[in-house]
Amino acid sequence: xxxxxxxxxFAALALGLPAAALGQPLNVGVVGTSSDAPFFIADKKGYxxxxxxxxxxxxxxxxAKMIAPLGAGQLDAGGGATSAGLYNAVAQGVHIKIVAxxxxxxxxxxxxxxxxxxxxxxxxxxYKDLKGLKIAxxxxxxxxxxxxxxxxxxxxxxxxxxxxxxxxxPQHPAAYANGAIDASITTEPxxxxxxxxxxxxxxxxxxxxxxxxxxxxxxxxEEFVAKKPxxxxxxxxxxxxxxxxxxxxxxxxxLAGPNAEEAIAILTEYSIIKDPAxxxxxTSHAVDPNGGVDMASLVKDWQxxxxxxxxxxxxxxxxxxxxxxxxxxxxxxxxxxPAAQR
Numbered sequence: 001x002x003x004x005x006x007x008x009x010f011a012a013l014a015l016g017l018p019a020a021a022l023g024q025p026l027n028v029g030v031v032g033t034s035s036d037a038p039f040f041i042a043d044k045k046g047y048x049x050x051x052x053x054x055x056x057x058x059x060x061x062x063x064a065k066m067i068a069p070l071g072a073g074q075l076d077a078g079g080g081a082t083s084a085g086l087y088n089a090v091a092q093g094v095h096i097k098i099v100a101x102x103x104x105x106x107x108x109x110x111x112x113x114x115x116x117x118x119x120x121x122x123x124x125x126x127y128k129d130l131k132g133l134k135i136a137x138x139x140x141x142x143x144x145x146x147x148x149x150x151x152x153x154x155x156x157x158x159x160x161x162x163x164x165x166x167x168x169x170p171q172h173p174a175a176y177a178n179g180a181i182d183a184s185i186t187t188e189p190x191x192x193x194x195x196x197x198x199x200x201x202x203x204x205x206x207x208x209x210x211x212x213x214x215x216x217x218x219x220x221x222e223e224f225v226a227k228k229p230x231x232x233x234x235x236x237x238x239x240x241x242x243x244x245x246x247x248x249x250x251x252x253x254x255l256a257g258p259n260a261e262e263a264i265a266i267l268t269e270y271s272i273i274k275d276p277a278x279x280x281x282x283t284s285h286a287v288d289p290n291g292g293v294d295m296a297s298l299v300k301d302w303q304x305x306x307x308x309x310x311x312x313x314x315x316x317x318x319x320x321x322x323x324x325x326x327x328x329x330x331x332x333x334x335x336x337x338p339a340a341q342r
Contacts, residue, residue: 025053025054025055025056026053026054026055026056026076026077026224026231026235027055027056027058027069027074027075027076027077028055028056028057028058028075028076028077028078028079029057029058029059029060029063029066029069029070029075029077029078029079029080029219030057030058030059030060030078030079030080031059031060031061031062031063031079031080031169031216032059032061032169032170032271032272033169033187033188033189033190033271034111034187034188034189034267034271034279034282034284034285035079035080035102035103035111035187035215035216035285036079036270036271037242037246037263037266037267038102038239038242038243038245038246038287039055039057039079039239039242040057040242040266040267040269040270040271041242041245041246041263041266042238042239042241042242043055043057043270044266044269044270045241045242045245045266047237047238047239047241047242048235048238050238051234051235051237051238052234053231053234053235053238055235057270058075060078060080061138061139061168061169061170061171062080062081062083062138062139062142062168062169063078063079063080063081063082063083063139063142063216063219064080064081064083064085064086064139064140064141064142065139066078066080066219067083067085067086067089067096068089069221070096070219070220070221070222071089071094071096071221071222073221073222073223073224075221076220076221076223076224076228076231076232076235077099077218077219077220077221077224077232077235078218078219078221079102079216079217079218079219080102080142080216080217080219081138081142081143081144081215081216081217082098082142082143082214082217082298082301082302083139083141083142083143083305084141084142084305084310084311085141085142086098086219086320087302087305087311087315087320088310088311090315090319090320091311091312091314091315094222095222095225096219096220096221096222096320097219097220097222097225097320097321097322098217098218098219098293098298098320098321098322099217099218099219099220099236099321099322099323099325099326100217100218100236100239100240100243100291100292100293100323100325100326101214101217101218101243101287101288101291101292101293102215102216102217102218102287103215103216103285103286103287104212104213104214104215104216104285104286104287104288104294104297105205105206105207105210105211105212105213105215105285105286106207106211106212106286107207107211107212108207108252108253109207109250109253109283109284109285109286110205110206110207110208110253110283111187111188111191111206111215111282111283111284111285112144112147112185112186112187112188112191112205112206112213112215113185113186113191113202113203113204113205113206113283114130114135114148114151114183114184114185114202114203114204114206115172115176115183115184115186115191115194115195115200115201115202115203116133116182116183116200116201116203117176117179117181117182117183117199117200118198118199118200118201120133120182120183121200121201121203124183124203126155127151127152127154127155127157127204127209128155128156128157129155130151130152130155130157130161130162130183131155131157131161131162132161132162132163133162133163133182133183134162134163134165134180134181134182134183135148135162135163135164135165135181135182135183135184135185136164136165136166136167136172136175136181136183136184136185136186137164137165137166137167137184137185138166138167138168138169138185139166139168140166141305141310143213143215143301143304144185145159145164145304145308146300146301146304146305147185147206147209147210147213147215148162148164148185149304149308150209150210151204151209151210154209159308165181167180167181167184169186169187169190170190170272172184172186172190172194173190173193173194173197173199176194176197176199176200177197177199183200183203184200185206187215188282188283188284188285189267189271189273189278189279189282190273191282191283192278192279192281192282193273193275193278196278196281205283210297212294212296212297213294213297214293214294214297214298214301215285216285217293217298218239220232220322220325225322232325233325233328233329236291236325236326236328236329237328237329237332237333239291239329240289240290240291240326240329240330240333241333243287243288243289243291244289244333244336245259245263246259246263246287247287247289247336247338248338248339249262249263249264250284250286253283253284254280254281254282254283254284255279255280255282255284256280257339258339259339260280263279264276264279264280267279289336290326290330290335290336291323291326291329291330292323292326293321293323295317295318295321298317298321299317302316302317
């Protein structure tokens with residue numbers, strides 16, 4: 001019987017990903033949402049280059065699909081939502097690590113939200129009105145199901161009370177346009193793109209029903225940690241500079257701070273959506289400019305995975321989280337100070 005590593009390697013190769021090796025660019029998984037901003041900033045601003053590394057961004061429609069290539073060494077790093085697949089892979093001996101923040105729904109920074117199709121919007125006034133709707137999340141087994149579960153609980157509902165379907169964020173606009181879904185948990189900038197078309201309306205921000213949810217994290221693959229430790233440290237130093245530049249672009253829940261216009265230009269260049277007006281309109285995500293993660297949020301998602309039978313619970317959150325790279329980067333760069341204090 002093939003080992004889990006062989007199965008992961010096969011899955012990664014099936015995705016057509018190149019093997020990661022020393023002397024080649026680091027393969028970094030992204031999901032094409034606004035939460036990728038610090039990765040893109042670190043590349044465009046030359047932070048990776050200054051650290052002596054080169055990166056190649058590989059797009060996935062959900063972070064759950066990064067787990068196999070991370071485990072097989074096809075990806076060095078990546079970023080996105082946690083998933084049951086992460087804990088199941090670790091339970092089978094594949095030591096992928098959560099190493100830093102990537103995006104969170106801090107109060108006022110609800111960059112994820114439940115949208116409802118325009119023709120149904122008047123009927124959905126409270127969480128209980130979600131009953132019976134066909135609701136899209138991006139992938140099976142990721143933390144968006146935990147988010148949806150929390151929203152439904154506020155209306156006295158369960159996941160079994162809705163028809164949950166799995167559609168990647170880039171396909172949400174078309175799904176609304178052709179009436180394939182009634183509602184969704186969607187992430188910026190796709191939210192603003194949908195709202196601009198008028199096919200759906202924003203109903204409930206994640207920062208309202210699950211404040212400070214650790215929506216996305218940064219992952220390191222086992223081989224990256226074990227075989228390229230110096231590159232892993234340098235990558236984190238560059239990424240933390242990207243976090244801090246991005247943090248200085250934020251103001252009042254939007255890209256409206258001192259670095260905003262430059263951050264918007266970078267997102268416009270690197271992301272699928274090319275309209276800078278959308279990035280000015282979006283509700284932005286928050287990050288910890290010192291790279292920390294919200295453990296309470298991760299534990300709550302883990303408990304959902306366990307309660308719903310998606311993991312056996314043998315691997316706890318603290319066995320997956322490794323903050324040593326962030327801590328080392330902060331030692332090199334020093335603690336973050338807002339632009340106004342520098």
